Amino acid sequence: MQELIVPGNAYAGLDAYLEQHQITRLFLVCGNSIAQFPLWDHLTALEQRRNIRIFRFSDFHPNPDLSSVQLGAAQYIARACSGIAAVGGGSAIDVAKCIWREIGTPDTPLLAIPTTAGSGSEATSFAVIYKNGVKQSVGNCLPNAAMLDPTLLRTLPLYQRKATLLDALCHGIESCWSMHTTPESRAYSVRAIRQVLEHAEGYLTNQDAGNAGMLQAANLAGKAIHIAKTTAAHAMCYRLTTLFGIAHGHAAALCLSALFPELLRHSLPEQTSAALREIAAAMDCPNGTTAAQKFASFLQALHLPGLSREIPITPKVLAASVDPDRLANTPIPLGTTDLCRLYEQILHA
Known part of the structure; x- marks a missing residue:
C-alpha cells in the first residue's frame, strides 16, 4: 500500500521519510519552476542539515520522450543514488516512474510530490512516455509514497x-x-x-x-x-x-x-x-x-x-x-x- 506523507512543520514528514528509507543520495526529477517554492529551499539545505545529496534532473519536456528516461536512468546509476523523488505535474512524475522502471530495482524508494491537483499520477501505477513521437503506456510503476503539499499549488494559473x-x-x-x-x-x-x-x-x-x-x-x-x-x-x-x-x-x-x-x-x-x-x-x-x-x-x-x-x-x-x-x-x-x-x-x- 502506498504511504501518504503529511509534510508537517518544516517538512518534518519528508525528512522522516528520507531517514526511514536511508536515502543519502536523492535523484530529484523536477522542472525549473521548483525554485519558486519553499520546498526547494528545504531540499537544497538537506546536504548541510542531514548529509543528503541532491542530484537534480530536469532534462525532459511535456509529453516526455523515452530518451529522457534513458538519460535519467543512466545518471541515477552513475551517481549511485539511493532514491527518487518527483516534484511536478504529470510529466515529471511519469518520467520519474519510467526511470524507476528503467533502473530495474523494485525496492528503490520512489516519492511523488504533485504540483497540480488533477492527474492523480502520484496514485496510479501507469505512466505515459513517447517513443519516436508515438505514445507508449508503461505499467507497474506505482510510487511507494506520495506527499500532498498544498503550498505547491499557490502559483497555478x-x-x-x-x-x-x-x-x-x-x-x-x-x-x-x-x-x-x-x-x-x-x-x-x-x-x-x-x-x-x-x-x-x-x-x-x-x-x-x-x-x-x-x-x-x-x-x-x-x-x-x-x-x-x-x-x-x-x-x-x-x-x-x-x-x-x-x-x-x-x-x-x-x-x-x-x-x-x-x-x-x-x-x-x-x-x-x-x-x-x-x-x-x-x-x-x-x-x-x-x-x-x-x-x-x-x-x-x-x-x-x-x-x-x-x-x-x-x-x-x-x-x-x-x-x-x-x-x-x-x-x-x-x-x-x-x-x-x-x-x-x-x-x-
Whole structure:
C-alpha cells in the first residue's frame, strides 16, 4: 500500500521519510519552476542539515520522450543514488516512474510530490512516455509514497486550475461507471466527486483550504482510476488536446459532457445503473439525468475558451484517432457512427 506523507512543520514528514528509507543520495526529477517554492529551499539545505545529496534532473519536456528516461536512468546509476523523488505535474512524475522502471530495482524508494491537483499520477501505477513521437503506456510503476503539499499549488494559473479540477472530476465519474469498477474503487470515486465539488470555489480562488481539498480529491480519483481505469471520455480527448492546444482536463470534460447523456439513453447493466445512482448522489442530484445536466452546467460556468472553428477537422477523422482498446472499459458499445455523433456535438457545442 502506498504511504501518504503529511509534510508537517518544516517538512518534518519528508525528512522522516528520507531517514526511514536511508536515502543519502536523492535523484530529484523536477522542472525549473521548483525554485519558486519553499520546498526547494528545504531540499537544497538537506546536504548541510542531514548529509543528503541532491542530484537534480530536469532534462525532459511535456509529453516526455523515452530518451529522457534513458538519460535519467543512466545518471541515477552513475551517481549511485539511493532514491527518487518527483516534484511536478504529470510529466515529471511519469518520467520519474519510467526511470524507476528503467533502473530495474523494485525496492528503490520512489516519492511523488504533485504540483497540480488533477492527474492523480502520484496514485496510479501507469505512466505515459513517447517513443519516436508515438505514445507508449508503461505499467507497474506505482510510487511507494506520495506527499500532498498544498503550498505547491499557490502559483497555478486560473486556466490550469479549471482544467485540473475537471480532470479530477472526470476521473471520479468515469472510474465509477467503468466496467472494471469495484466496491473499493467506487468508494474512492464517490469521495473524489464530492470533494472536487466541495472545494471547487476555494481551489479556483487560490485559498489554502481549497488547494488542500483539491489535492486530496485528485489523489482519491487517482486511486480510483488505478483500479478501474478511465473510459471513452478519456479515450476521445487526446486528439482534441493536441489539435486544439487545450489542456487535457478541458478536453476530457468536453468529451464527458457529450458521453454522459449518451450513456443514459441506453439500457444499462445493474452495475452501471447503481454506479450512476452513486454518481448522482455524490453530485447532490436525484438521478443520472440531473447529474449529467449539472455536469454540463458546471463546465459551462467555468467559461473555458471554445474550440477554434478555423481548424479543418471532421468528426470522422477524430473518431479514427480513438484507440478501440481504450473504449472497452465503457459500459455502452461505441462504434464509429456513435463517436462521430459525439464529436459533432463537441465541435459545435
